[in-house]
Amino acid sequence: MINRVTSKHWFIAGQGSIGSFVAYNALLSGIKCDQIVRNVNHSKQTWFHPIGKQPTALPTPITSVDITPNSIHYLIVPLKAYDIVPFLQQAMPYLADDAAIILCHNGLGTIELVNDLLTPNMNLFFCTTSNGLYKNKDGIFQAGLGGSQWSHVAGNNPDKLNNDDLVPLFVRITQVDNLQKILWQKLIVNCVINPLTALHNVKNGALAQLVFAEDIESIIKETLLIANKLGVSLELSAMLKAVNQVIANTAENYSSMNQDVKSHKQTEIDFISGYVVKEGLKLNIPTPISLSLYNQIKAL
Template identity: 35%
Template sequence: MQKKQFKTSMTPSRIHIIGKGAIGLLLSYYLANKSNNLVTLCQRKKREEFTFSYQKLNLIEKINLTFDNVHEDKISFLIIPTKSYDVVTAFLSIKARLTDNAVIILCHNGMGTIEKIEPLLSQKQSLFFLTTTMGAFKKNNNLLIHTGSGPSSLGAINQSAIKHKISVFKFLANSIPHMSLSENIQQLLWRKLMINIAINPLSAIFNVKNGALNQPQFALKIFQLLYEAYLVANKEGVKLSFPEILNSAYTVMAATDQNYSSMNRDLNLGNKTEISAISGYIVNLAKQHNIEAPHNKDVYSILSAQYKK
């Protein structure tokens, strides 16, 4: 059933979403089908239109999208749910069309994009980050399968976003399930990073589902990967509790036990992985802080050697 549109001071007349990927289509489904918002998809190839469907168990629905074929209208509310390595290019492809007070929401795994995007914004443009633990994949070009439900969290990055965070949060929470507003964006990003540090590289290297990492033969490696990342986080001034991050890695493993991680899927499909924004991010910061991080270095080298394009 569609909800009535919920108005706040930041309610956009149209939402632009970059890319026809799994998370882009999932967010489109919630924002368009559940709350009657006008959602426009921006694709790499001009003048391409598809019909996209959403499937969850026996429910199949057409996603109510429009397509960004004119490339002229202004963009006031933009979501960028691309892979981490595509974020900057995707943003630059659209930057000139952003309104002076546009809302820009990054949504991806891994780190390293905020510091590149934030300086490119004007004072009144608001930058947010949305993390999600929902799971989805595209069975084919036109069909999105929603595989997992879970919390999503919004964090404000810059001053303008801090000013508008309540309105933007209320607007999104009206459509997207299990949304929360994070008051500590650094903690939010690092906590998600830790989960990906523990699960993604090992599930890809050993070609196993997330749940298999619960076995004792992976326990030491997971501990070592997380401990190195924890030391780095400390040096960065991010205060985390090591038992808590270890516990949440195992909780997510159990909650997603039948899933293959995104890195596992990317590796198997011959796609570029997000290893640079996950383990590579830790390796670089460890070097800057003179911290030894041999275990993250190891998985980073193995996985970066797998993709050579």
């Protein structure tokens, strides 16, 4: 009898932290998995450093040259939000007519854009994860094992994947019915921590200082106006608690936006504060705080 889980051949976009985490877990589980890169000559073999175990060399990545057209049935796209659509535009010739695609990134705003690219039989899923992973010149390091939540977000076949398919890849993962609420909770956290730490060039823990309290509450209040108008029920007290908890739990970390700014890389601000501004314009709700943060990050 064919095992439904191990018979799937997964493809992963890139060699980032989350993608390499999934590739490592696939390797352990005997699941066929290939990481796709633009140019194999510019990539190198990635070493994954799991907690409490010896480092493991991940299989050599592949490029589009190695992929047969219409052959990708299962694809995970754990890229920066601004790279999602360009990658999928290039990948379309290689996707099967009934492909299942999982997006995994910070921020909001890609689901609608990707849905416009899909053919009728394709299905789109979204996964949000809190696994503690970081990348340096020696490979991908696992700092902590967090949880992940996922859901079907577009397409006619929500049963194309189930939780058993994803547990071997993400380990602690749960299928949820309230993904939109979870994504907005995470967006609000990102709307606070990412731009503030980038603009002030501080670790996350610095935001616990009293001097940031008013800014933090103002950002949350403004973002909640949009979320609540869109039917996502969240409360100020709960979100203040959630934001402060993340600040405390990640006190010694530099946010991804802080690191991107220092490295002179593109940030995901369009899909964080920029998304709030965009939705505010649609709803005719002013978002001056988010707009100010957006413009300041863009000016760096």
